[in-house]
Amino acid sequence: xxxxxxxxxxxxxxxxxxxxxxxxxxxxxxxxxxxxxxxxxxxxxxxxxxxxxxxxxxxxxxxxxxxxxxxxxxxxxxxxxxxxxxxxxxxxxxxxxxxxxxxxxxxxxxxxxxxxxxxxxxxxxxxxxxxxxxxxxxxxxxxxxxxxxxxxxxxxxxxxxxxxxxxxxxxxxxxxxxxxxxxxxxxxxxxxxxxxxxxxxxxxxxxxxxxxxxxxxxxxxxxxxxxxxxxxxxxxxxxxxxxxxxxxxxxxxxxxxxxxxxxxxxxxxxxxxxxxxxxxxxxxxxxxxxxxxxxxxxxxxxxxxxxxxxxxxxxxxxxxxxxxxxxxxxxxxxxxxxxxxxxxxxxxxxxxxxxxxxxxxxxxxxxxxxxxxxxxxxxxxxxxxxxxxxxxxxxxxxxxxxxxxxxxxxxxxxxxxxxxxxxxxxxxxxxxxxxxxxxxxxxxxxxxxxxxxxxxxxxxxxxxxxxxxx
Ligand code: NAI
Numbered sequence: 001x002x003x004x005x006x007x008x009x010x011x012x013x014x015x016x017x018x019x020x021x022x023x024x025x026x027x028x029x030x031x032x033x034x035x036x037x038x039x040x041x042x043x044x045x046x047x048x049x050x051x052x053x054x055x056x057x058x059x060x061x062x063x064x065x066x067x068x069x070x071x072x073x074x075x076x077x078x079x080x081x082x083x084x085x086x087x088x089x090x091x092x093x094x095x096x097x098x099x100x101x102x103x104x105x106x107x108x109x110x111x112x113x114x115x116x117x118x119x120x121x122x123x124x125x126x127x128x129x130x131x132x133x134x135x136x137x138x139x140x141x142x143x144x145x146x147x148x149x150x151x152x153x154x155x156x157x158x159x160x161x162x163x164x165x166x167x168x169x170x171x172x173x174x175x176x177x178x179x180x181x182x183x184x185x186x187x188x189x190x191x192x193x194x195x196x197x198x199x200x201x202x203x204x205x206x207x208x209x210x211x212x213x214x215x216x217x218x219x220x221x222x223x224x225x226x227x228x229x230x231x232x233x234x235x236x237x238x239x240x241x242x243x244x245x246x247x248x249x250x251x252x253x254x255x256x257x258x259x260x261x262x263x264x265x266x267x268x269x270x271x272x273x274x275x276x277x278x279x280x281x282x283x284x285x286x287x288x289x290x291x292x293x294x295x296x297x298x299x300x301x302x303x304x305x306x307x308x309x310x311x312x313x314x315x316x317x318x319x320x321x322x323x324x325x326x327x328x329x330x331x332x333x334x335x336x337x338x339x340x341x342x343x344x345x346x347x348x349x350x351x352x353x354x355x356x357x358x359x360x361x362x363x364x365x366x367x368x369x370x371x372x373x374x375x376x377x378x379x380x381x382x383x384x385x386x387x388x389x390x391x392x393x394x395x396x397x398x399x400x401x402x403x404x405x406x407x408x409x410x411x412x413x414x415x416x417x418x419x420x421x422x423x424x425x426x427x428x429x430x431x432x433x434x435x436x437x438x439x440x441x442x443x444x445x446x447x448x449x450x451x452x453x454x455x456x457x458x459x460x461x462x463x464x465x466x467x468x469x470x
Pocket of ligand 1 (some may be wrong): 047150179180182187204205209235236275276278322354356
């Protein structure tokens with residue numbers, strides 16, 4: 001019987017990073033993954049393929065709409081099969097890369113589905129039904145999450161799709177209706193709008209991207225509306241029915257009604273994307289065999305990744321907190337370091353969020369709404385990209401940077417941005433905040449000219465009222 005120091009169930013960003021870190025620290029480690037490739041949702045059907053499609057569709061739209069103004073003449077044509085192919089090639093290369101990293105760090109990949117079998121034991125079942133028992137001093141649950149469903153609306157991955165189906169459409173739908181104005185809905189809605197679909201977003205709340213700063217969310221909705229997306233906010237979806245002609249499905253009729261009451265509305269869609277959140281993958285793990293119950297929503301309670309059963313740990317989407325790959329990765333490192341007797345730690349105040357659309361949305365720390373609710377006195381510095389020279393040179397002037405700092409100490413409490421590629425720039429503020437920086441520290445740090453990053457500095461200057469370039 002195979003025996004390990006650490007066995008991790010799940011090979012996504014939580015699980016694979018845990019296996020790599022365990023190998024680095026000299027622990028005998030294995031990662032159990034049932035999918036044919038490592039990398040979990042993120043690499044296979046989430047972050048990576050969506051970014052490949054976002055990048056390609058962004059360039060397609062840019063070429064069609066903006067090349068002429070830049071003095072470039074070109075006849076542009078969409079080759080969707082090739083766009084899908086380059087996406088798949090990227091996914092394959094990256095998942096193979098994780099296999100290489102496992103070998104490099106002497107972590108085993110045990111192929112199959114893992115389920116607990118009492119403390120310290122995991123049974124792994126392969127596709128052909130064969131079973132093996134693995135023993136481990138520590139077991140880390142990193143089984144991630146799956147798309148939430150709406151009761152009565154069945155995902156067939158053709159006409160009613162979740163994020164996985166929406167990444168693999170073989171043709172641009174004439175009308176894509178997205179349920180949920182969260183990150184997935186707006187990223188994938190952006191992909192298909194750029195590729196020619198009419199996109200309508202139906203959202204339960206009165207706003208987009210819940211959790212993001214309200215002012216940024218409002219600006220974001222305005223930007224997407226200007227690009228052609230239609231928003232139906234404050235609407236509760238009540239049903240979806242397939243429209244058939246004989247045996248052929250022609251589309252979907254989606255019905256929704258105002259949350260506050262009022263007449264229902266039905267719209268015809270070619271494809272409906274259900275993007276209403278994700279739920280933890282904890283069913284089927286036989287948690288009862290180790291005395292663990294999930295909360296009513298399926299999450300596993302932990303204290304610094306420890307469950308209440310000694311030797312059993314949980315990280316990533318199966319535990320509480322934002323369902324983000326980088327949060328899972330941080331938890332993986334900290335959890336394994338604790339197992340190895342080191343001082344692993346995650347700073348949950350500094351987990352950035354990014355929506356990889358155009359413009360990007362990026363944030364870290366507290367929103368204005370959170371600071372107001374907590375009664376924290378804060379000062380604000382703001383700078384628009386329309387006043388940033390590089391953004392102007394690139395004709396990418398939409399958006400702004402907002403820095404929130406403690407009114408007394410000047411410590412940076414939150415940063416919220418909408419603008420060109422701000423997702424690539426939020427890391428600067430993550431580092432600053434990790435070091436406990438004041439806004440003045442950023443304001444007095446030399447930034448290269450001409451770059452969009454200067455907007456980050458000018459916004460920090462604004463906290464003390466000395467923004468110079470707007
Ligand atoms: P989400 O929680 O971000 O948004 C779901 C939206 O659906 C919410 O606005 C909610 O109010 C709405 N909703 C729920 N039920 C509804 C109903 N019946 N009718 C209409 N609207 C309804 O979830 P999303 O976008 O599915 O993403 C899932 C997770 O994946 C999130 O935690 C997200 O952070 C993560 N993710 C992160 C990405 C990134 O970092 N760029 C990319 C994609 C996903």
